[in-house]
Amino acid sequence: MFYREAGQFKSSYAADQQIFPIRQDRIGIAAILIAAFVAVPLFGNEYWFVAILIPFLIFALAALGLNILTGYAGQLSLGAAAFMAVGAYAAYNFQLRVDGIPILVSFICAGLTAAAVGIVFGLPSLRIKGFYLAVATLAAQFFIVWCLTKFPWLSNNSSSGVISAQRIIIFGHEFESAREKYLLVLCIVVLMAMMAKNMARSSIGRAWMAVRDMDVAAEVVGIRLMHTKLLAFAVSSFYCGVAGALYAFCYLGSVEPDGFSLDLSFKILFMIIVGGVGTILGSFLGAAFILLLPIFLNVTLPWIAELLHLPINGATVSHIETMVFGALIMFFLIIEPHGLARLWQIGKEKLRLWPFPH
């Protein structure tokens, strides 16, 4: 009874096409944003920023990127981490080689570089679909990481390709503390999430979904497949690229090519499966879930083992973690293929009637 749209009549198409048409949603989003921008920076501590909030936002951004390509445009990609790597190394090189370039401009250029690389590896999608394409994206994964390791110019001749991110200075102010970095990441992620939502509800988003649902019909309606698919690859890679740049600059500080492994790509894929394929919200929910799960297991497993007097060591915990990841993916695909975002939606529908379900 508290969450329902009764009485909220829309008298124009503009009102009906708002980003959050229901008042309670608007209030909820406003509350979350206020909490994220005001309450968290005031009360959060170092551990929360560094270990949870910053990586959460960055992975949510990467998941958003993959979701645009896989969830909206229906092109399965197993190489998301490689595009993050492109973004990280591009941002580093722009900072290194272009004198006086503002850091935000290098982030944008990093995204654009990733987008360009994404278009190149998206070209096969014009001829091949489905599994063949998924395997083709592995080519991007291996080739890009190999290039970053082998061409010393890309990492400014550092050994085995390790780069250390430069300092972040915006308008003369250096973003040094975890709190400041958190705020920077938050601004970028909120902005890009809004843009993704807008694209999803515009003609480009509809074109992506049309290609996903039935490409022959999409073409007959007049959607240009090549243009639409390549744009999906470009936008998706842009998002992953920016996420990669933030990963290097605001999270880890120094990264190596091997850090952007196939495992990381799978992790991002898991985020969108668990969170919800083809939803913006799902990217955030999935990122939170996949990030928090290992922390949860690391805390609880030794405790359970002690309770049952079983021997347990670090390796076993990591094996169990892998196993639980795998089991969860299968579980979600079987029980709720639309992920946490759908569960949230179902919850909201229940809430419309609650506490008087009849």
Place this chain on the structure above:
Amino acid sequence: MQFFIEVTIGGLLSGVMYSLVALGFVLIYKASGVFNFAQGAMVYFAALCVVGCVDKGAPLWLAVILAFIIMVLFGIATEKFVLRKLVNQPPITLFMATIGLAFFIEGAAPILWGDTVRPVDLGIVDDPIAAIMDSTGMLISTFDLAAAGIAALLVAVLALFFQKTKIGRALRAVADDHQAALSIGIPLQHIWAIVWSVAGFVALVAGLLWGARNGVQFALTFTALKALPVLILGGFTSVPGAIVGGLIIGASEKLAEIYIPPVLAGWFGGNFGGIEGWFPYVMALLFLLVRPEGLFGERHIDRV
């Protein structure tokens, strides 16, 4: 020239191993339309079962039989707990489920059998064959030849199984059209369980051969990544494609590893090894641009 031939032959023989893994993919894809990413994990799991049983004191032949039984049980369990619940889902969903399955196995197997690297001794020596070395000066290992022989035998047995037995006929019917097969009373679920068991058997053979060569370790799961470009090249539904594709990938990958890095080093300076990691993928991709259905795949016409 002799060096070139030697590299080529070495590549072809290691390609046989890729073919073996690819074969498991093809079997499952043909019969159930599932692209089973977990095939590599199954290779690892099967090999671990063997060394695990040997560790417990079983002789090798018994360990292999036990491992086979475990793989069959595993196939049945996969069908019952995963595939059956995902019937009628889009193929991409099933594919993602097999990625989950791969992670599950990769986590569970070392918990069951331990994660130290262990050797398997099949009793085949890994030495160059003296006769060939004496006459031509080329180093060709007994082990490689034996592996190729075992692979050929396996393919022959599978071909007989598919062509001559009642189950084989049912399998082909299911591969052709699930619904039609159901309508004439072929129990789809049994068939899937059988196919997964057969794929488990193929994984066992591959795991033994790879394990005997490199030791049974986590790296065995990467065999899946070697097999994927083979599939693109050969077509997902073609057994001969898996074989020929494996040979081509094996040979070209070794040749590329030998001949391309020096060229790159000449241009850019530095060390460019490790091309093997991506070369098969790029090659398979370029090939796809010319022939999207693979070497032996069927051209697909969209009907609307």
Place this chain on the structure above:
Amino acid sequence: MSTRAIGDVILDLQNISLRFGGVKALTDISFDVREHEIRAIIGPNGAGKSSMLNVINGVYRPQEGNIVFRGEKRHNMEPHKAAEAGFARTFQNIALFKGMSVLDNLMTGRNLKMRSNFLLQALWWGPARREELEHRRKVEEVIDFLEIEHIRKTPVGRLPYGLQKRVELGRALAAEPSILLLDEPMAGMNVEEKQDMCRFILDVNDQFGTTIILIEHDMGVVMDISDRVVVLDYGRKIGDGAPDEVKNNPDVIAAYLGTQH
């Protein structure tokens, strides 16, 4: 009956032949379509009717023959170019975008007419926003016309068959086509649904002057609503003309009822 005047030839198909490997789907077929008319293609199953439509809007490329559209001669069409030229169509086995709502499906019909680029759309900036509203208004007209207001926001996958067929017609109409290709728009419908569909087809033709090329199996419907009929059998044309002429054509009777010996 409608009062619209049938105009000149707008689409002329000349000696079209189409093969898939060794299978001949269409052999040397020629016919023309005049502006504003309702042109039916009939024939037994497997006669090549759908293939014919697929050739017209470029999903299939014929091996031989020419397509002359508004005086412009070409060997084959391309699907999105055909859409730009004003072709819209529905499919025999509904080809809607199943994951999207009715409204979004109809909006894809207007994608071609939307000009703002994706950056403006991402920012929901002035022109992009205005454009979205303007096209929404057009789509709402189609929704009113087809009487599907109540399902506007329902995902199409959840709709019953008859309504899906109607939504698919809506998606085609949203593009404001000059030629509408309908592949068995009434297949699998009950009498009432067929009546509704007939009414929509006649209204579209009447109100907007849309040229319609239609494949249909229900002879009653075909004879009632079409101006001229082409009859195909085994990929060849065996009859062409007004409904009454075709009905009395001995070849056509033979194809449908079997030959008398």
